[in-house]
Amino acid sequence: MHVDLPLEQLERYRPEVAEPDDFDTFWAGQLAAAREHPLEVHFEPVEAGLHTVEVHDVRFPGHGGAPIRGWLLLPRHAEGALPTVVEYASYGGGRGLPHERLLFSAAGYAHLVMDTRGQGSSSHVGATADPGDPGSPAAPGYLTRGIGAPSTAYYTRLFIDAARAVDAVRTHPRIDPERVAVVGISQGGGLALAASHLAERPAAVLAGVPFLAHFRRAIEVTDEQPYAELTGYCRTHRDEVDAALTTLSYLDVVNHAKRATAPALISVGLADAVCPPSTVFAAHHHYGGASHLSVYPFDGHDGGGVHHDRQRLGFLAQHLG
Helix, strand or coil: CCCCCHHHHHHCCCCCCCCCCCCHHHHHHHHHHHHHCCCCCEEEEEECCCCCCCEEEEEECCCHHCCEEEEEEEEECCCCEEEEEEECCCCCCCCCCCHHCHHHHHHEEEEEEEEECCCCCCCCCCCCCCCCCCCCCCCCCCCCCCCCCCCHHHHHHHHHHHHHHHHHHHHCCCEEEEEEEEEEEHHHHHHHHHHHHHHCCCEEEEEEECCCCCCCHHHHCCCCCCCCHHHHHHHHHHHHHHHHHHHHHHHHHHHHCCCCCCCCEEEEEECCCCHHHHHHHHHHCCCCCCEEEEEECCCCCCCCCCHHHHHHHHHHHHHHH
């Protein structure tokens, strides 16, 4: 069942999305503060029982210099500087275990899987704390943590982590720094769109059914989690709704997508009640570079699933070589 506007309306859907006047200044300041911390990246070899892939446990400084974990998977028999995929986890998930993440290294890419601070207990296991959490009242979950101001918002920290992950992987001697793609599904797709703006020169962006796009529309048309965290918070904190929506305007990945230039592949399922199709079309239509949208009329939040993986591999081959 389609859950949003008819396709012919979605194809024309380019809404005005609230954007604060100091959006660029705010994010430039956040990046500058993060980069004051020396980029000391540690790659520790791990025996994971995988014969075709080398696995490294990664640590790098993210927002506030906090240590962020990850896995780096390297195709064992590949030669020369490698094109690279930086992948971000879906909501509630972390970096998982190395053998869960073999698609991209099997296709010949170096593959950094970034852990997600404070998450990793509802799907893929995580190993990174969130020392920046201010501990202010929030709905269960992550969307409303620190939502009173953009400087304290949970996703501000996570967006900076995502950009620093790109900086970090480029320090490895086997990585071609000019051929790095940012990739993710759902929350990971939203992080990929944020990184398309905040990271230095990604070569390609793959954002599957991206979360964190066009918040005002999302809370009007879905009561599914995680967006229901936001409506629950606003129902309880009625006098703080304006402040929360202002904070979200700094995080809305539509505003980040406007500033992106790398070629992008985005997917949407027309039966997706978690990330409503209109929010995905908004990100696609506002994207600053060349964007291809793969539409799956009968899919929900899987956004094409393993069939879309074939498109993702083809897109990477086209843009990374």
